[in-house]
Amino acid sequence: MPPTIVITGVSTGIGHAAAAAFLARGYTVFGTVRQPSEARQLTQAWGSAFRPLLVDVTDVESIRRGVAEVATALQGETLRALVNNAGIALPGPFGEQEPEEVRRMFEVNVFGALSMTRACLPLLGAGGPMRGLPGRVINVSSGAGQIGIPFLAGYAATKHALEGFSHALRRELLPWQIAVIIVGPGNVRTPIWSKAGSDDAYDATAYGAAYRGFLGYMRAGEAQGMQPQEIAAVLVKAAEAKRPKVRYAPVAQKFANWTLPRLLPHKVLDLMMAKGMRFPEP
Numbered sequence: 001m002p003p004t005i006v007i008t009g010v011s012t013g014i015g016h017a018a019a020a021a022f023l024a025r026g027y028t029v030f031g032t033v034r035q036p037s038e039a040r041q042l043t044q045a046w047g048s049a050f051r052p053l054l055v056d057v058t059d060v061e062s063i064r065r066g067v068a069e070v071a072t073a074l075q076g077e078t079l080r081a082l083v084n085n086a087g088i089a090l091p092g093p094f095g096e097q098e099p100e101e102v103r104r105m106f107e108v109n110v111f112g113a114l115s116m117t118r119a120c121l122p123l124l125g126a127g128g129p130m131r132g133l134p135g136r137v138i139n140v141s142s143g144a145g146q147i148g149i150p151f152l153a154g155y156a157a158t159k160h161a162l163e164g165f166s167h168a169l170r171r172e173l174l175p176w177q178i179a180v181i182i183v184g185p186g187n188v189r190t191p192i193w194s195k196a197g198s199d200d201a202y203d204a205t206a207y208g209a210a211y212r213g214f215l216g217y218m219r220a221g222e223a224q225g226m227q228p229q230e231i232a233a234v235l236v237k238a239a240e241a242k243r244p245k246v247r248y249a250p251v252a253q254k255f256a257n258w259t260l261p262r263l264l265p266h267k268v269l270d271l272m273m274a275k276g277m278r279f280p281e282p
Contacts, residue, residue, distance in 0.1 A: 002049070004028040004079055005239065006070060008057055008116060009086030011038045013190040014140065017228035018083060018235045023049055025236065030070050032057065032086065057086050057112030067119040078132035079123040081239045084113035085140040087158075089192055091214070093207040094153040102154035109158035113139060114165065126176045134177040138238050139166045141184040143251060147261050150273060151207075151214045159184075163247075170246070181238045186251030186258060187218075187225030213277040226252045 005022050009015040010031030019031045023046055032055040033039050039052035051073065053066035070079065087109045090101045117137055122128055124135030144152055145159035163182055170180035202211045234250045251258040261269055 001075075001077060002026050002028045004030065004070070004074060004077070005081045005083065006030045006032075006053075006067075006079060006116075006120060007083040007085055008032045008055070008112070010042065011035075013192075014185070014188060014228045014231045014235075015083075015085040017232035018085065019046070019050065021229070021232040021236050022239075027080070028073070030066075030073075032066065057116055058107045060115055063115050063119050067116075067123070070120075071123055074123060076131050078125050078130040079120060079135045080133075081136040081138055082116060082120045082124065083138045083140065083235060083239075084116055084162075086112055087140065089152065089155045091151045091155070091197075091218075093151055093202060093205065093211060096202055096205050096207060097154065102157075105154050105158050106161070109155075110161045110165070113162055117169070121173075121178075124176075124178050126173060126178055134179075136179045136181060136239060136244070137166075137169065137173075138181045138183060138235060139163075140235075141166075141182050143184055143186045143249070143258060145182070145184050147269075150277070151211060167246075179244050181244050182247040183231070183234055183238055184247060184249050185226065185231050185234075186249070186254075187221040188231060189222060189225050189227055192222065210277065210279045213279055217277040221257075224252055226250055 005027050007015055007018050007029060010019040011033050015031065019029050022029050028049050028051065030051045030053050031042065032053045033042065034054070034056055036054065039054060043050055043052055053069060055062045055066040057063065088105055090105055092101065124137065139162055141162050142159045144156040145163045148156045166180050166182045173180060199212050199215055200208070202208050231250055234248050238244050238248060249258055
């Protein structure tokens with residue numbers, strides 16, 4: 001049977017591009033969506049090789065039902081990979097942001113990925129006999145998983161947590177040769193920052209001008225970022241490489257946006273970010 005993969009959050013962005021890329025390579029793709037209308041639209045567009053799963057990654061019961069559907073279709077074969085892609089970014093100054101927003105990011109970005117992984121581990125070949133090669137867990141992180149950006153404290157915390165989980169789980173699954181891989185994109189040309197809310201959301205606070213500078217900085221980076229299809233190609237590589245890397249970092253203008261920031265002293269990077277975001281002088 002064709003190799004089978006599960007991808008969370010395929011309605012838009014990276015998840016949508018990834019589903020299309022794997023389908024083009026002959027995979028059966030189970031993709032999670034939250035609305036029946038999205039399931040119908042994607043099935044019409046992609047055909048029978050795409051299998052929608054009505055799953056909310058923050059709802060353990062819906063995960064159980066979705067993964068049971070995948071298990072039935074596999075008929076004892078190994079799941080090739082689980083791609084934990086579903087995620088949300090809710091920016092804001094931590095001192096003013098509603099705690100519920102930070103908690104929501106953790107529920108989706110961290111606990112959603114953990115719950116999906118736990119449910120899929122037996123299908124990937126952990127702890128029991130399966131037919132086929134060991135599967136893989138591919139966690140979609142972010143540059144923010146290693147570089148903290150102001151006004152993304154909650155989001156960065158979720159991605160740091162996801163990366164810590166990935167490293168520990170990779171070692172835990174060594175007996176079954178199940179690879180756990182991190183893919184941490186930089187800026188991607190998706191409408192994440194255009195949907196970030198009003199520029200004046202925090203004008204009534206001490207952070208108003210700085211927050212406006214942050215949004216301008218992030219939107220400029222988004223316009224110069226990689227296409228979702230480029231990130232999808234990296235996900236395909238992570239799923240198919242004979243010896244996959246522990247972490248892939250598909251980042252536009254990679255030296256300036258990834259290599260250099262990780263080499264600079266933290267306080268130098270602090271000043272560079274403040275200048276780039278046109279923070280007011282203290």
